[in-house]
Amino acid sequence: MDDVTEPLTLHDSAQRGFASDNYAGVHPEVLAAIAAANGGHQVAYGEDVYTQHLNQVMADHFGDGIEVFPVFNGTGANVLALQSLLPRWGAVICATTAHINADENGAPERVGGMKLLTVASPDGKLTPELIDEQAWGWGDEHRAQPLAVSITQTTEVGTLYTVDEVRAIADHVHSKGMKLHMDGARLANAAASLGVPLRAFTRDAGVDILSFGGTKNGLLFGEAVVVLQPDASSGLLFLRKMNMQLASKMRFVSAQLIALLSGDLWLQSASHANAMAARLRTAVEAGIADGSLPGVGFSQPTQANAVFGVLPDGIADRLRESFRFYDWDAARREVRWMCSWDTTEDDIDAFVAAMKKELAQHTG
Numbered sequence: 001m002d003d004v005t006e007p008l009t010l011h012d013s014a015q016r017g018f019a020s021d022n023y024a025g026v027h028p029e030v031l032a033a034i035a036a037a038n039g040g041h042q043v044a045y046g047e048d049v050y051t052q053h054l055n056q057v058m059a060d061h062f063g064d065g066i067e068v069f070p071v072f073n074g075t076g077a078n079v080l081a082l083q084s085l086l087p088r089w090g091a092v093i094c095a096t097t098a099h100i101n102a103d104e105n106g107a108p109e110r111v112g113g114m115k116l117l118t119v120a121s122p123d124g125k126l127t128p129e130l131i132d133e134q135a136w137g138w139g140d141e142h143r144a145q146p147l148a149v150s151i152t153q154t155t156e157v158g159t160l161y162t163v164d165e166v167r168a169i170a171d172h173v174h175s176k177g178m179k180l181h182m183d184g185a186r187l188a189n190a191a192a193s194l195g196v197p198l199r200a201f202t203r204d205a206g207v208d209i210l211s212f213g214g215t216k217n218g219l220l221f222g223e224a225v226v227v228l229q230p231d232a233s234s235g236l237l238f239l240r241k242m243n244m245q246l247a248s249k250m251r252f253v254s255a256q257l258i259a260l261l262s263g264d265l266w267l268q269s270a271s272h273a274n275a276m277a278a279r280l281r282t283a284v285e286a287g288i289a290d291g292s293l294p295g296v297g298f299s300q301p302t303q304a305n306a307v308f309g310v311l312p313d314g315i316a317d318r319l320r321e322s323f324r325f326y327d328w329d330a331a332r333r334e335v336r337w338m339c340s341w342d343t344t345e346d347d348i349d350a351f352v353a354a355m356k357k358e359l360a361q362h363t364g
Ligand SMILES: Cc1ncc(COP(=O)(O)O)c(C=O)c1O
Pocket: 073, 074, 075, 076, 099, 100, 152, 155, 156, 183, 185, 186, 215
């Protein structure tokens, strides 16, 4: 074997921006866990020792009696979780900004076969009152039956539900005979921000089923559907395969989730991403206050790892020549700056300095 091909690096591995926590690479401890799980043979399709161990690791966080289904991605986790809560005639109440509504290309409807009943919410959060805008019409054969509610923690616009807010929603949802799903693509960021264990605002607050996110918190790929109330959900074993989310080499998904969750890597990484967003927020606020960032503002509070800013006309595109980030609502000049487990203080400081430079050159 003299003829070994060297692996290629085709990008500048020192370059980072604020486009998405999905732009970040894999945490070295997660890569090491994949390598450690390599070699030899293990039973495929989830009958391996890593997946068995993951069940225990998840139970350490969420308590006994849960069920864990590792999957490839978050859209798949959401579709599967919701399908397992609903009969064929079921509908799901969610915010218009929910990823399941705005960013999954209709997968819940097209693949999952359910209707989404949306509610406008300026901060991305539902409340019992907002849920009631769509929670009606049971028994009416002309209306898709509202049988589940989906909330996202942290939300798509960077906001956070308190433990009490989740509990109030769960109590309300259950009082109407519905079930509660939580899209936890950024669940670790929420726990880090709230300063409570993962189960405090999920299982203990009454959430029935969870899409547990790993990818945005440093995995190569991998999420899990976690059934917190087994009576609420059925058929996941079959739905996962039917929906093409059953990994044959599942040991490598499970090994990553174990690396994240068996120690405090999940919390360290999420806390770091949140701290970087707080640093960015504080630096921009200071620039607004001292006049070095004229016309800059915010559209949402910063409660985890996202900062939603508002920039003067024309600035975003010029700034993007050095740092990538997305327009959120271009008509409102609203942009999203997302921090990751690998964002550095220097990244933040360089970005804020670049913003100040642009504004000095093009305004005033
Ligand atoms: C709130 C939320 N849910 C779910 C997902 C998962 O999406 P994907 O299917 O890309 O893993 C994302 C990713 O952007 C997200 O932001």
